[in-house]
Amino acid sequence: MVQKKVLKVALLGLGTVGTGVYKVLRNQETEMMHKLGCEVKIVKILVRNLEKAAKKVEDSSILTNDWESIVSDPQIDLVIELMGGLSPAKEYITQALEAGKHVVTANKDLVAVAGKELLDTAQEHKVDFLFEAAVAGGIPIIRPLKQCLAGNHITEVMGIVNGTTNFILTKMTQEGMEFQEALDLATELGYAEADPTADIEGLDAGRKVAILASVAFHSRVVFGDVAIEGITKITATDIRYAKEMGCTIKLLGVTRNTEDGIEAYVNPMLIPSDHPLASVNDSYNAVFVHGDAVEDAMFFGRGAGELPTASAVVGDVFDIARNIQFNCCTRISCTCYKDFPIKKMEDTYNSYYLRLQAEDRCGVLAELTKIFAENQVSISEIVQKKTRSNGLAEIVVITSRVREGDFQTAVKFIRELKRVEKISALLRVYQK
Numbered sequence: 512m513v514q515k516k517v518l519k520v521a522l523l524g525l526g527t528v529g530t531g532v533y534k535v536l537r538n539q540e541t542e543m544m545h546k547l548g549c550e551v552k553i554v555k556i557l558v559r560n561l562e563k564a565a566k567k568v569e570d571s572s573i574l575t576n577d578w579e580s581i582v583s584d585p586q587i588d589l590v591i592e593l594m595g596g597l598s599p600a601k602e603y604i605t606q607a608l609e610a611g612k613h614v615v616t617a618n619k620d621l622v623a624v625a626g627k628e629l630l631d632t633a634q635e636h637k638v639d640f641l642f643e644a645a646v647a648g649g650i651p652i653i654r655p656l657k658q659c660l661a662g663n664h665i666t667e668v669m670g671i672v673n674g675t676t677n678f679i680l681t682k683m684t685q686e687g688m689e690f691q692e693a694l695d696l697a698t699e700l701g702y703a704e705a706d707p708t709a710d711i712e713g714l715d716a717g718r719k720v721a722i723l724a725s726v727a728f729h730s731r732v733v734f735g736d737v738a739i740e741g742i743t744k745i746t747a748t749d750i751r752y753a754k755e756m757g758c759t760i761k762l763l764g765v766t767r768n769t770e771d772g773i774e775a776y777v778n779p780m781l782i783p784s785d786h787p788l789a790s791v792n793d794s795y796n797a798v799f800v801h802g803d804a805v806e807d808a809m810f811f812g813r814g815a816g817e818l819p820t821a822s823a824v825v826g827d828v829f830d831i832a833r834n835i836q837f838n839c840c841t842r843i844s845c846t847c848y849k850d851f852p853i854k855k856m857e858d859t860y861n862s863y864y865l866r867l868q869a870e871d872r873c874g875v876l877a878e879l880t881k882i883f884a885e886n887q888v889s890i891s892e893i894v895q896k897k898t899r900s901n902g903l904a905e906i907v908v909i910t911s912r913v914r915e916g917d918f919q920t921a922v923k924f925i926r927e928l929k930r931v932e933k934i935s936a937l938l939r940v941y942q943k
């Protein structure tokens with residue numbers, strides 16, 4: 512049955528993850544034959560800057576900046592795309608698949624918008640297209656959803672899926688670190704994207720939520736379907752108030768398959784400090800899955816970084832090596848065979864935390880509660896924190912579980928109140 516003794520691989524990109532993959536494959540050299548019945552060998556690495564890359568590899572003759580020399584080489588069986596971004600990654604992956612080469616990528620930006628197209632191209636050319644590293648880095652989650660949990664109807668997938676923002680929030684919460692200082696550290700450690708805006712504005716997590724929803728619910732969800740909010744407005748005050756209320760602020764990605772459609776959003780949320788996700792810190796990620804048969808399952812581990820992400824990439828490469836040996840490629844390709852609608856954010860139900868500054872005069876609280884009542888927003892807690900030297904009182908409101916659209920209408924009216932100076936924070940509170 513064994514067809515190949517050496518699986519020849521080209522690596523596109525030698526940055527954080529590319530270097531990790533190079534190291535992990537080197538580290539596995541003596542194990543491969545036992546695990547796979549063949550050797551996996553990097554024969555070409557595509558880079559932009561040859562000189563910079565030469566310092567990272569033993570044999571610099573495998574470095575090139577000529578894509579054509581890779582795609583037109585019939586000896587290359589598999590391409591690992593680790594450049595990131597949409598272009599030229601999409602063109603290179605498409606051309607590689609069309610040339611009959613298997614592809615592994617960690618590129619969530621691309622999979623979240625063009626996953627279906629790339630999976631279809633792979634299927635058409637009878638090759639594999641795998642992307643385990645694109646979601647939650649080193650944590651196995653795509654394969655478990657597609658394979659181990661295939662006997663379930665999955666109804667919810669949620670969790671912490673961005674290492675950079677979790678690292679920043681952890682440092683702000685535990686060490687009182689400033690936002691920028693924590694972001695700089697995350698970048699230095701290789702967690703952040705080339706443009707960290709994607710991390711802090713929640714876009715990276717949004718891409719992962721789109722991929723998770725598509726895989727979990729068998730219905731295509733793309734990046735544009737996910738309602739996204741990042742962590743740039745989170746302040747030390749809200750972190751402190753959350754703590755006083757027995758909660759921790761985390762950037763959560765949530766997707767649910769409900770009777771009225773798929774909910775998919777990314778928000779900084781208050782979660783009770785005794786919830787298992789509250790103790791997922793630093794660059795660690797954790798993903799909860801709820802299925803009708805398995806009930807709750809939680810996946811935890813390193814969601815970013817050189818070697819953890821490389822671990823997922825190499826796992827995909829090894830899987831393809833086995834598929835090739837046993838002549839069973841494209842066993843599991845696109846699993847979207849349904850077409851559910853996407854629910855509007857305003858139709859979702861949540862509990863909310865609202866912090867505002869208002870004049871410290873009698874009747875202000877009554878005005879607020881009247882607006883909430885008129886908009887079907889029931890209040891679960893209301894606290895006047897303190898009166899500032901400028902005569903303004905800080906008021907924190909926690910609502911019951913209410914419709915987002917109703918809550919936003921109430922907030923619109925509250926903003927218009929003369930005696931409300933400003934709304935300082937608006938966060939959701941996680942409730943199962």
Ligand SMILES: NC(=O)C1=CN([C@@H]2O[C@H](COP(=O)(O)OP(=O)(O)OC[C@H]3O[C@@H](n4cnc5c(N)ncnc54)[C@H](OP(=O)(O)O)[C@@H]3O)[C@@H](O)[C@H]2O)C=CC1
Pocket residue numbers: 523524525526527528529557558559560593594595596599617618619620644645648701702703704705814815816817820
């Ligand atoms: N870092 C992480 O923890 C994780 C990253 N990912 C994903 O993995 C991918 C790679 O990320 P990461 O390693 O962090 O990124 P880096 O920016 O560290 O590395 C990207 C590499 O690709 C090279 N490159 C970019 N464009 C081209 C091009 N047009 N031609 C040739 N080479 C090119 C860069 O070269 P040069 O240095 O010369 O610019 C660099 O070597 C991304 O899709 C990212 O989203 C996924 C999970 C975790």
Ligand SMILES: N[C@@H](CC=O)C(=O)O
Pocket residue numbers: 645647648672673674675676702703704710715814815816
């Ligand atoms: N920038 C991402 C890296 C992996 O996806 C993160 O911080 O999680």
Ligand code: NA
Pocket residue numbers: 643644645646647648649650651652653823
């Ligand atoms: Na993963």
